[in-house]
Amino acid sequence: MRTADRGLSGLASRAGLWLGVAVVLNGAAAAMLVLQLVVLARIVDNLTFHAHPFGQEAGRAGWLAALLAGRAILGWLADMAAVTAGMKVTAALRADVLAHLLRVGSPRMAGLGTGETVTTLTDGIDALEPYVAHYLPRAAMMVVMPLMILGCVAGLDGWSFAILACTGPLIPLFMALVGYRAQAIMDRQWTQLLLLGNGFLDFLQGMTTLRLFGHAHQAASTVGRMADDYRRTTLSVMRVAFLTSAALEFFASLSIALVAVVFGARLLSGQADFRTAFLVLLLAPEYFMPLRAFSASYHARQNATVAMRRIAALLALPQAPMAATNTSPPPSGPVAGIACINLSATYGTDDAPVLAHASCQFPRNALTVVVGESGAGKTTLLRLLLGLLAPSAGDIVAQGEAGQPLAGPWRDRIGWVPQCPCLPSGTIADILRLGAPDADLAQLRAAATQADALAFIEALPQGFDTPIGERGARLSGGQARRLALTRALIRNPAILILDEPTSDLDPDSERRVADAIRRAVPGRIVIVTTHRQTIIGQADHLLSVADGTIRPLSASERAAA
Known part of the structure; x- marks a missing residue:
């Protein structure tokens, strides 16, 4: 009172x-x-x-x-x-x-x-x-x-x-x-x-x-x-x-x-x-x-x-530590890799660290898949990469072609597909243009082709002008995921991050989404968290998050995963 x-x-x-x-x-x-x-x-x-x-x-x-x-x-x-x-x-x-x-x-x-x-x-x-x-x-x-x-x-x-x-x-x-x-x-x-x-x-x-x-x-x-x-x-x-x-x-x-x-x-x-x-x-x-x-x-x-x-x-809810906003000009060269150096992260001063002195690399032109038990810290790692959470220690560095650190807001080049993508009520074109408001129909078609979504979009009664209902009610789970991937790709991001993109999908839809992610790899840094074997089998690099650390898996461990 x-x-x-x-x-x-x-x-x-x-x-x-x-x-x-x-x-x-x-x-x-x-x-x-x-x-x-x-x-x-x-x-x-x-x-x-x-x-x-x-x-x-x-x-x-x-x-x-x-x-x-x-x-x-x-x-x-x-x-x-x-x-x-x-x-x-x-x-x-x-x-x-x-x-x-x-x-x-x-x-x-x-x-x-x-x-x-x-x-x-x-x-x-x-x-x-x-x-x-x-x-x-x-x-x-x-x-x-x-x-x-x-x-x-x-x-x-x-x-x-x-x-x-x-x-x-x-x-x-x-x-x-x-x-x-x-x-x-x-x-x-x-x-x-x-x-x-x-x-x-x-x-x-x-x-x-x-x-x-x-x-x-x-x-x-x-x-x-x-x-x-x-x-x-x-x-x-x-x-x-x-x-x-x-x-x-x-x-x-x-x-x-x-x-x-x-x-x-x-x-x-x-x-x-x-x-x-x-x-x-x-x-x-x-x-x-x-x-x-x-x-x-x-x-x-x-x-x-x-x-x-x-x-x-x-x-009165305590604020989560946020990454500092970088107002310097964007990096001039392409982002060839991301390095996480001695990262530690926690959600509160009294909480135990979710990640402690973890280090890893995310190279370009490769599909890096992050695995781990639920609650191990996969989502925390993604939040650190996205800038939604500031590390309590360590740093995340964008690297150029020669491995040199890149200054500037490199996170502006990220495309993000969450586990439950937000698809508000509207037409397919309206939802895709949330990622690029000035995109024309040719750009929409190109991004949809890359995400394996063009065929089902054109099969709809009004094509790109078809209303999909609140939360994509008129779409199947696989179609909604591919539409969300299209929206991320339409910005042509240098870094593509996806959180559990194939969860709760049937085998055919899972295969289509995994293949679409695989086609998006060339020229990009692609990072995926998942528990599903379909994407794990296509990974170029496999990282395991456990006990607050991140480590690459060996060939034998990868086969066991």
């Missing part, structure tokens, strides 16, 4: 100028309201008890209209400034959270629920906008406007001042008492929303499998029950909100009634004049208006507190 409160305090500082403008404009509008009521009371008193003709009050009526218009304009500008502050704060915070998660890296995010994280980044951060745009300005006005009205009433009537000063603080006090109960309900509501997001995403991702095994209706019923639980909790929050509003209206009505009764008795006894009584009775409802507005937006703070707790948990 304290972390969330500190985070909410930081949001106010993030809002900065726009929030300050909103508060100042609202304060000016409040001052205009008080002047407006003073002028109105003067006009009514003069017309009713002093027999002034309306023409004599025309000037004051003009001032009244001007104050009314000015107050409306200032209120509108204040609302616009507050909404702008809310949008800027949420946009900046969302960018900060996304940037932090990119620095955290996929290994540390593996234990987080995807649906929970997405819900936090969408609904969670969106819940902060009403807090900035409505709650904070109204909280400021809950102080500014009542003090302004109390100061005015104090100069008009002592009894009314005492009544308003005593009854006003009762409303925030009661709201705070109700708020403790409301906060517990909001915690439960947010937890249910996260569970619903996770459950719904899992249901969508596993829909095909669930339907194959006849459990789709059961899963849908489970998601429905979770949604119904969330609905009931939301209604509980609404009941608390209605209770808060009822308490506020009760105390506000009681206070105004006391002021009216006291003034009525004093008017009858001749101890008060009409203009003062009328002006105080006009000011009394406005004294409670900021409290009403604050009460209406109080749930925004509760929503923001719960959401900020989860956002703070994401921001």
Whole structure:
């Protein structure tokens, strides 16, 4: 809770100028309201008890209209400034959270629920906008406007001042008492929303499998029950909100009634004049208006507190060490090899090293296959090569034709095919152009030919213009892998890295993908991690990762592998 409160305090500082403008404009509008009521009371008193003709009050009526218009304009500008502050704060915070998660890296995010994280980044951060745009300005006005009205009433009537000063603080006090109960309900509501997001995403991702095994209706019923639980909790929050509003209206009505009764008795006894009584009775409802507005937006703070707790948990994730970005010009010569020299890598200061003083070479014009047990460090090695992880010791050096080190961002020449390639919804041409936005059809065909994908692409109804669905739903596993390889090759990379490119494929698809990788070797450094014998048998160099070290396998060991 304290972390969330500190985070909410930081949001106010993030809002900065726009929030300050909103508060100042609202304060000016409040001052205009008080002047407006003073002028109105003067006009009514003069017309009713002093027999002034309306023409004599025309000037004051003009001032009244001007104050009314000015107050409306200032209120509108204040609302616009507050909404702008809310949008800027949420946009900046969302960018900060996304940037932090990119620095955290996929290994540390593996234990987080995807649906929970997405819900936090969408609904969670969106819940902060009403807090900035409505709650904070109204909280400021809950102080500014009542003090302004109390100061005015104090100069008009002592009894009314005492009544308003005593009854006003009762409303925030009661709201705070109700708020403790409301906060517990909001915690439960947010937890249910996260569970619903996770459950719904899992249901969508596993829909095909669930339907194959006849459990789709059961899963849908489970998601429905979770949604119904969330609905009931939301209604509980609404009941608390209605209770808060009822308490506020009760105390506000009681206070105004006391002021009216006291003034009525004093008017009858001749101890008060009409203009003062009328002006105080006009000011009394406005004294409670900021409290009403604050009460209406109080749930925004509760929503923001719960959401900020989860956002703070994401921001507290430790960052993975990233390789330094090289801003020097790209290397002038071709990359003839990559040398890993005494590499050590770990994912945290308290974690055991995954690689320790490991060395290896990756030559050009050769297929280098990296093998090892799951968790031995193959993926860590790839992350080091890709620059997604910085080595805790040692270095990775790109070498030229004569073996000399090459300076510059040689990683810009890498083509990367992950184990589960990302194939967003779109046509085949759209997906391939993610690798080279300016590629024409001839370049697409050439890359597809090299990856053994052209035949199946042209067999599709619309060829390169065929939509493939989300995650390549209209493609087989082997076709999706060859399409991902095509996307990597279209950039003509000097270094091609593939992580388990044939996992979960049938023998024919595995052979096609392995042959396509083999054809991509000439002129490139090709590095593949795999457990499958089809690619291992085609390797020019075989490296084994075990016990934190990397070593080449001998001919006998290669045959055993």
